[in-house]
Amino acid sequence: MSELIAKINSLSALGSLFNDYVAQTPKNNESDAWLPQLAAAVTLSEHQNGWFTPENVNFALASWGQLLQKENLSHWLEKYPEPKAEAKTVAIIMAGNIPLVGFHDLLCVLLAGHKALIKRSSSDMALLNFCVGFLKDSSEAFADSINFVDGKLEGYDAVIATGSDNTSRYFEYYFGKKPHIIRKNRNSVAVLTGTETPEELQALAHDVFHYYGLGCRSVSKLFIPEGFDTDRLFQAFFDYQHVLKHEKYTNNYDYNKAVYLMSEFKFLENGFLMLKEDPAYASPIGSLFYETYSDLDSLTERLTLDAEKLQCIVGKDLKMDTVAFGQTQCPSLSEYADGVDTMAFLHEL
Missing domain, CATH: 3.40.309.10 (Aldehyde Dehydrogenase; Chain A, domain 2)
Known part of the structure; x- marks a missing residue:
């Protein structure tokens, strides 16, 4: 089994776990073992961030449960080349405004064949910690690919940073000499x-x-x-x-x-x-x-x-690219923040 297939299988298993949690209908022994830990992470996330209500967390998990299916992941990756043999270390500075808002960047880094060095938001730590723990446990392909950092970022080759217009100036100053994606307010x-x-x-x-x-x-x-x-x-x-x-x-x-x-x-x-x-x-x-x-x-x-x-x-029937009513919180894997193709950026490193 190739490393990429192993990663897709592990991510698909995470998606199935999310679906089982939201539906409260475990379908296999693996879900039985992990569901209590996910439930604990959900409860902790609500304590860490008062905006993370059960309704909002469940919606985020259900959305990722749909996206993290083998066919969706495989179809998304078809347009990109095979991951390079030489893995780079990509620093990811995550936001924490909605549950698992930084997970897509992590997903891109891992499936592009790189290593992730994550600076978490204090507002969204519990769910992310759970996801990383599950992925590392379920596949050796992730064992050395994901690390957290709480202090100064060091030893990275590229940066993906999400913040406000104000923090983006800080990011540009410190990370501007490295390949980077720096996101501002939108x-x-x-x-x-x-x-x-x-x-x-x-x-x-x-x-x-x-x-x-x-x-x-x-x-x-x-x-x-x-x-x-x-x-x-x-x-x-x-x-x-x-x-x-x-x-x-x-x-x-x-x-x-x-x-x-x-x-x-x-x-x-x-x-x-x-x-x-x-x-x-x-x-x-x-x-x-x-x-x-x-x-x-x-x-x-x-x-x-x-x-x-x-x-x-x-809107509808407009002379511009639009999202259908009720669909803004349901982006596909290929709908990138700020319209910047994160996967293409990572494959060019």
């Missing part, structure tokens, strides 16, 4: 035309509220045609009022509402979401920015010019 938007069905707007609510809007693929701004009835949005979003059960969300909502009121900003609200007209792309938790437009072609041109600021554009 946001996702939705472009409505007024022809959306109630079902499509309800699907949009998933793009807005899932992970409490903390992901770069979470819709943080709407572009709506002049005269659009915003009550349609509030009606479609009604089923997500349960976000108020989460104390951190409610605290953010109350705080941002107080800021808007004291600043005498105009906004609309339904008790758990504020709609505020604002030119910025990034809206704070509990609010959703919007702008009106009169000419769709001009808006298309603007969004094209701002492509480096955007992760996803949600």
Whole structure:
């Protein structure tokens, strides 16, 4: 068995374990042995990060359970050359805003035949630790390929770093002389035309509220045609009022509402979401920015010019690449953050 096949088998087994955990229906002895450890990691992750609710963690695990199937992994890798015999060490600086947000970078490094030196986010350690432990235990191909570092990064050949616009300047200064991918802030938007069905707007609510809007693929701004009835949005979003059960969300909502009121900003609200007209792309938790437009072609041109600021554009029948309503949190293996082909970068090292 080739090393690549062994890695794919191990990753597929991890995906099956995720599926068994979410479904609560273990299908084999291996799942029986690992499920208690995964359950403990899920519980610990919720303590480490208050935003990692059971619903959000289960959604992330279910998503990875679908992606980590042999046929998906094999099909994804078909377009890339065989891993090089000489493995490089790639430092991965991970974010921690949503569960397992850095796992795709780790997956790319391992399947490109390199070694991963991981600087974890303190906000997302438990689940990642579990995944690495499972992979190392299930295949010798991973035994010496994954290491964690908590202090200074040393002994690496390339870097993949994810952070904010501010941290990206720090990353550029320290890692700019090495081959690198450095990611900055990105946001996702939705472009409505007024022809959306109630079902499509309800699907949009998933793009807005899932992970409490903390992901770069979470819709943080709407572009709506002049005269659009915003009550349609509030009606479609009604089923997500349960976000108020989460104390951190409610605290953010109350705080941002107080800021808007004291600043005498105009906004609309339904008790758990504020709609505020604002030119910025990034809206704070509990609010959703919007702008009106009169000419769709001009808006298309603007969004094209701002492509480096955007992760996803949600919509239908538009003259630009779009994601279907409700699908922003379901990227395929070949949908790379910031649109940079991580696998191609790694194969060129």
